[in-house]
Amino acid sequence: MAKNHNIPEFKAEWKEGEQGKWGMAIDMDICTGCNACVAACAMENNVPFVGEEDAGYGRGMHWIRIERLWEGKYPEIKTEFQPVMCQQCGSAPCEPVCPVFASVHSQAEKLNVQVYNRCVGTRYCANNCPYVVRTFNWFDYDRPEPLNNQLNPDVTVRQRGVMEKCTFCIQRIHKAQDQANSEGREVFDGEVQPACAQACPADAIVFGRIDDPESRVSKLAKQGRGYKLLEDLNTLPQVTYLQGGSHVRNG
């Protein structure tokens, strides 16, 4: 019987690096809330448009959202913007509850992967996600001509009844890894940029190998400004938020 030394009986025994490979650092002090990351993610990953009415009823499909946090009253308001996407938890609560293993932890990329063609749509994973980052295909969404030309051929289009969420643009990770392999080298830091990181005009989203202490994302994560969302839930998220000053902290 296979024993994975990466998962001892108790999470408390996990060593740093065993928890994750790819991670993000998001600087809330430079995020302007422009939503370019939201748009880029939707374009890259074939996220459907649901229409105004459904969007108002909480049926929006965006994989990343910008949360607006503010303190104080007008005109002395301090605002902050926090992009929230799937935290790719090392100990993801969405994984054990799926009855058909559609939400699993990939051992290679150490990400939480959603297997679209296995999902039967019980939506338990979405209920158990404390970050509320999972979205569901409530209908088969139309892309009337010529919108269908915008589809990214690297990413599948999901059927109704299937759960989806941010994948850290795993298709770009694989493309970079394939490129690096064919050139006989490792992926260098900064070569892989998910759509959100690529689109951000302020360079607030940094992506890279968190198991490599020399990578830019690891160095940023170790700064004193870093914190994780809902850290006490012990989900071991792989996204670090950088926030300075005396602003409102979420959670």
Added chain:
Amino acid sequence: MTEKNMLLALFQEIDPAAHAVDKLRAMGIDNEHVNVISGTPITEAMLGRPHQWTNVPRLAMGGAIGGLFVGIFFAFGTPALYPIYVGGQPLFPVPPSIVVMFELTMLGIMLSTFLGVFLDARFPSYSPKVYVPEISDGYIALLIDCSPEQEEEVKKAMTEVGAESVKTAEVQPL
């Protein structure tokens, strides 16, 4: 026991039936040659007959063990065949396995008890048998297998004790 040349004595109450059993034993017709058919369950002790054995409890135990093995296979065998890591939990998690093993053990008990009744009672059986509809109206029937010489004697004895009727048993389709 071929069910030919048998006598069927019908009783309405339990006491005459019990006396009848005694009388038959006194006449040399032992318990093996008498069968009791009734519309409500009558324990053997009420009629002074030997304990009736049944395999159902043993089959239930067997089913429990079978169910437990299936449960062990689901909880520990399937992750070995198809190892997937979820939620930071170990591949062979103990608490969920207990749930799975419990449910399948119980299912094993229930299925094997149910099928045990079928097996022991040889159900379903649609061939014609000795039966009269009065039995489901609450009568107690004694099915007596005796030699042709004893027939008259038995008939007399049963009528004496209070049988409603004594006649030759007829095989009929059920």
Added chain:
Amino acid sequence: MSVMAKPLAHAHGHEEHDHEAELRKEHLLLDPKPRGEMNAMVMDMMGGTTWKFWVVAAIMGALVLWGLVYSWGMMIVNGLGLAGVNQPVYWGLFLVHTVFWIGISHAGTFVSALLRVFKAEFRRPFTRAAELMTTFSLAQAAVMIFAHMGRVWLAYWMFPLPNQRQLWPNFHSPLMWDFLAINTYLLSSTMYLFLPLIPDLAMARDRSTGWRKKLYSILALGWRGTEGEWTHLRHALNIFAFAILPIMFSVHTIVSWDFAVAMRPGWSSTIFGPYFVVGAIHSGVAAVGMVLVAVRALMKNMDYFIRPEHFDALGKLMLIISMAWAYFFFNDFMVQWYGGDKWTDELLHFHEAGKWGWIWFLMLICNIAVPWLTLWNKTVRRTPWAMFIIGLLINVGMWAERFIIIPVSLSINRMPFRWGDYEPGVEVPIFIGSLAFFILLYMLASRILPLVPVWEVQEGQMAHSIRKYGKEPVVTVSDLE
């Protein structure tokens, strides 16, 4: 068939006889009729169907077609978007109704198994009526489970069978435990319904002609009632009665774990297991009361078998179970209220003062106030229409409890930016369809299956007698098993 003890002294009168006559009128098991007559009464119940019956059945059939075939069909073709669920309320009325129907299913097992184990003789005439409720309500629960799935045509992937893709389901998931537990319970209750039915099917076989005789002959499996057959059956029933109790407890506990193992405020409660089991029994016993009132009013000869004494006993049970429910509810509520976790505080406030606050109050009134204010009174307990209304209100209260636990609690989470609201959609016609389906199945079963287990009633009558204790005629029960 019961033995009447002679009074010890000749001090007469009709006082004693009156008292005895009263006892006989009150208690079915002291008022025996010849078995043949009871058989005829039960067979009579199944016949003589009036046109009114068929009108109601047709209406139910139409509701089933509209709710389950058309509405559900539309949802399968178009997507879950026709329902009211959204982000973050991913589970709504489908799950509420799943838990509701499984709760009602505990009625049958409670009556036929728990009361049998405790030798509560009053269960005898209505065990089958209760067990039928279990089988049919589990069918509705299955409808609701399938309805909530996004890709229901792939539901068979949850079946643990070897397949050519070499995939197995995930037994870490409470939904797979649900799959095992609910299937075990469904199979067990159906088998437990069928086994004691066999002797009554044999009786029906002996007393019918035509297509009925053919049907009963096949289903009765050739039962005659020999010593051997009774022995096997009795042993099986004893095993079933004892073994189905842990199954009953485990089923609703596992259903409660769908919520309790999740890390949501309000859901992650360690008391959910017993809380849900007691809640299920609460709604189940109340539903049995409702069904018995209906069956007694609508079926011939039922008023011989089901008497005010049965409603009296059920009513006392309902009161006690309501107290148990209140205990578990308060346990859960008090601990959350006192603990002061920020998100749980928000949730409790939303429960009481939010958009659905009136449902929270309705739950408390129907589950606690209604039983506690009425069921202590003997006259109320013995009045069938009052018991029907009380049972209905308790079921409304339990429905409200599940509504609060599922969609209302899901509205609040640890990310305020993603708090949301819930408005039911196609779940409503699908529920109406399942309710009509339940009623329709029950109506059809009442035409085909003998609804009263006559052999068990006769067994009980054989075991009961009146004897004189001092000067008072008292009921005695012998242990004939």
